[in-house]
Amino acid sequence: MISSELKIYLETNLPKPSLDFKWSDADNKNLFLFIGEKFSKEDIQKDEIQEDIKKAFKNYFEPVGYILIQIKNNRIRLKVFPYTLEPKDSVNLSSIIEMIQDNLDLVKYVDNRVVIKEKLRKNIYNFVDNIDNEEINKKELARFAVRKALGLKKNDIVIIKKEQIFIKIFNDKKMREVSSSDQNTIAGRFNGIEEAELDDFYDEYFSKEESRNFFKVVVKIFVETYFIEEKIDNLTYETNVFGYIQSLIIEQLMNEFDCSEEFYKGFSGYILRIHFNDVFELIADFMLNEISLSNEYIIDFLKYYSLNIVIVNGVKYKVPELETEDGLRWNVISMLSIAKIYTRTRTSVRELNKEIHKLDEDILKLYINDLSPVEYNNIFIKEKQKITEQLRSEKQKLEQYMDTFKITKDEERKKVLNNDINRIKRGISQLTQNIDKLSKKEIRKTIIDKYQKLEREMDTLLREQKAAEKILAQNEKSYQSIKKSLVKALISKKQRI
Structure with a gap:
């Protein structure tokens, strides 16, 4: 995690x-x-x-x-x-290549994919991890060795992951050359690569978690570069946003996997299409959070969508509007109060959840055998109460026997009573010892006090959480309406009129 x-x-x-x-x-x-x-x-x-x-x-x-x-x-x-060496110059390269070629039975070919099985993968990783005679990029060394051992082409892609090594065999026949006139058109979509090829690659190498994390990084870099650092204007945004994002996707793919730029040019467009709404929802969330923090640049950026008409180089354009599918229109002023309440409350809920989780861990540390200190003590308290009642009963019996002993004249009867009295005294002594033992097993008062204090803090946090979640729920519909209208505007362009 x-x-x-x-x-x-x-x-x-x-x-x-x-x-x-x-x-x-x-x-x-x-x-x-x-x-x-x-x-x-x-x-x-x-x-x-x-x-x-x-x-x-x-x-x-x-x-x-x-x-x-x-x-x-x-x-x-x-x-x-x-690094002091390139993978091609490594003294360890030949050993890794030999290891792979000696175990080709552990290399599985399926259609246009190759998988190196677990046993061989582990052997490669163990060998590379234990290299200590040269300073080299070990991941790239493993990748280069796989390429050489299996005779891969330049365009084939080697994916080095912790749990697997995949090879995507790049089929040149399934990629048509894109003419300059077809660039950035439907005809040139995915850089001429067949969609089935991209489907296979996506399904094989992108888990849900990987996709989510990948686009979190892409969007974070996008907003930090173009909104926080460069503070681009709306016209620059409209003209370049899709190109900016696609370039960042290509860059992240090449950092994450293998250097196959031609393939990633096509694949970047493919995965952007799949996660198009996800990307712009993340951007919208960022903007709404920023206006809730009174970011003047973002507020001015969003005011653009309330202009209705703009004139650029003497030409009139209709500006995208912050409008929902059912015709409800928003502007920065009407968005501001809801965005502030919602984002601040959402942040508060997240912080409360962290505090509750941390407090819950602190409380659980005080548990004994899955019982709270109070529950654990209650076991001994109940047992002590039971023994104390027995002790009280035995003491009453002792008094009665001693009273009887005092008034009895018969010596034989006195002997019997004396034996009974000694037996009762021994029983009382044993019961007293049992109570002492149980008392020693009880949790110290300081721990009980600490537990009860944490429980009171937990009750307070849970009440605050419930109140915050209620506010969040009350504003959820309005916030989602704002976000949808903002996403719609962010993916639209001004129209010439």
Whole structure:
């Protein structure tokens, strides 16, 4: 879980990987704030969490170099170094190629796909991971070795994943050349690649989670580049938005998988079509959140959609409107109050959910044998009450026997009574010891007090959560109406009149 979320965090919060990267105090603070939302301070110190953090950084910088990283007391020290060798020059290359060619029975060919089976994949990964005689991009070394061992063409794509190695055999016959006149037209769609080819690639290599994370990164880079940094105007946006997004998709595909630009030019258009609404819903969510924070640039950007008519170079154009399918129109003023209430409440609900989750973990740490401290104590309290009642009864019996003993004259009868009295005393002593033992098993009052305090805090948070969710539900319909109208406007262009 933390690995995939850290991957997204690094890709959307750090600049592109480079050899001159500098890790700042602000970077350090922000990262551990992010991790602290998911793990306690104690958990962050655990070896497995720190290894996940290191692995995420290593994977992030892998395209440009290797890193030395140290984590101590929630502080990261990091330096990036260049690789000293290209994969083709590795002294280990021939060994990996030989390993693959000696185990071709573990290479499965199906239509235009090749899968390297688990046993061989693990052997390749183990060999590459244990290389310590050269500084090299190990992922690219494995990819290059697979290409050489299987005699792949330049356009064939090798996908190196943790759980599998896939090869997409690129069929040149199923790709027609796109003329310059067909560029950016339906005739040139998908860069001349047959849609069935793209279907196969998408189904094989993109899980739902991977698709979701992939487009989160694409949209985050898009809004940070073009809205936050460049602050593009509406005319630039309308002219270039689809090209900007498709270029980012191509760039991410080449970073994520293999360098096959011609294929990715076609595939980027294909997956953008599939996730078209997802992309623009994410952009709309970003904009609505920004206007709720009174971002003047985004507010001015959205005011464009209320202009109705604009004149560009002496030509009149009809501007896309913020209008729903049922004819309801929105403007920035009417959007603002609902966006503020909804986005702030949604943020509040998310924060409350994190607090509740963290508090729930703290409460569960106090449980014993799946019982709360109070429930656990109640077992002993009930047992003590039962024994105490027995003790009271035995003490009453002892008094009666002793009274009888005092008034009895018969010596034989006294002996019997004396034995009974001693037996009762022994029983009383045993019951008293049992009560003491049970008392020692009870949870300390400080722990009970801590548990009850946490329970009260939980009750408060749950009430706040319920109230916030009610506000969210009351504004959900209006917010979704605004978002749909904004998505519709964001994918539309002004029309000449």
